Amino acid sequence: MSTQTISAPAAPTAHELSGRVGLGKTMSHSFALAGRGFTKFMKSPIQLVDVVLTPIITLLMFIYLFGESMAKGNTEWYLHHVVPGVMVMAVFQASVGIGASLAADASTGIFDRFRSMPIARSAPLIGAVLADIVRYVACLATLVALALVMGYRFGTNPVSWLGALALLIGFALSFSWMSVYLGMLIKNPASVQGLMTILILPLTFASNVFMAKEGMPGWLQAWSDVNPVSLVAEATRGLLNGGPVAHGLTGSLIWMAGIVAVFFPLAMRAYRRSAD
Numbered sequence: 001m002s003t004q005t006i007s008a009p010a011a012p013t014a015h016e017l018s019g020r021v022g023l024g025k026t027m028s029h030s031f032a033l034a035g036r037g038f039t040k041f042m043k044s045p046i047q048l049v050d051v052v053l054t055p056i057i058t059l060l061m062f063i064y065l066f067g068e069s070m071a072k073g074n075t076e077w078y079l080h081h082v083v084p085g086v087m088v089m090a091v092f093q094a095s096v097g098i099g100a101s102l103a104a105d106a107s108t109g110i111f112d113r114f115r116s117m118p119i120a121r122s123a124p125l126i127g128a129v130l131a132d133i134v135r136y137v138a139c140l141a142t143l144v145a146l147a148l149v150m151g152y153r154f155g156t157n158p159v160s161w162l163g164a165l166a167l168l169i170g171f172a173l174s175f176s177w178m179s180v181y182l183g184m185l186i187k188n189p190a191s192v193q194g195l196m197t198i199l200i201l202p203l204t205f206a207s208n209v210f211m212a213k214e215g216m217p218g219w220l221q222a223w224s225d226v227n228p229v230s231l232v233a234e235a236t237r238g239l240l241n242g243g244p245v246a247h248g249l250t251g252s253l254i255w256m257a258g259i260v261a262v263f264f265p266l267a268m269r270a271y272r273r274s275a276d
Helices: 014-018 023-043 045-064 067-071 075-094 096-106 110-115 123-131 133-150 158-186 189-205 218-226 228-241 246-273
Strands: none
Touching: 023 123, 023 133, 045 075, 045 133, 075 096, 075 133, 075 158, 075 189, 075 228, 096 110, 096 123, 096 158, 096 189, 110 123, 123 133, 123 158, 123 246, 133 158, 158 189, 158 228, 158 246, 189 228, 218 228, 228 246
16 A cells, blocks of 8 residues: 655745735734834833934024024024924934834845745834834933923923824824835935935925024925925924914825825835845
8 A cells, every 4th residue: 555645735935925914914013023123222222312312402502502593582482483393303303214224124134034924014114113103202202301491381281292292203104104215225324314314404494493484585485385394393383382283284194194105105115126
């Protein structure tokens, strides 16, 4: 009697599994990898030094070096104008780090390991982006503490404060996908940092972050009205100081949705191509 050997079915590949992963499991995998990122930050807080020191230096510089001339004698008004603006600038700058970090990780082979695991293809990138929330919270907490010491006072209620926090973090998360795309495309941390800085500086300084738009030339006022940094700063001021929120918030959400709609697919495409 002959014995027939039956082979075990081959294990499904990551490519095969990726097509079966639904939204629920994708988010579960993403949060699990985000937890890995949180742990890295907790074990090495030195990674947060840049996002803590940069806003401190920026706020002190604009209040004590340029504040008198820009405020035209009304330093209290200027403090309440510039603090929400610096919050926007700080989280915008902090969103650059994710692209440089992923570009550095690409050379270590960690993404090859992720691709061999039965997880959603998008989970490593989404998880890395979500883990960066630690950086944004550390940045904003430092800024608020310093601003309070300098005399800044909130003019609204805790619900509005939480709304401002959610808006700022959502803004940073949305624009971080541009940095992720460049990180996956270029795979050079220094180049990613440089290109994102080229984008951030004009958007920030051609906005109402440091001065009211009424003091700008007409063409710059027109740009400030649609500049995403200006719109987020306007909404943040309304939520923290009191004042109009609807215009800035609506424009901010449109920009955020548009950036994610464009750069999330591009980042995923670049990530998949890096596996070929």
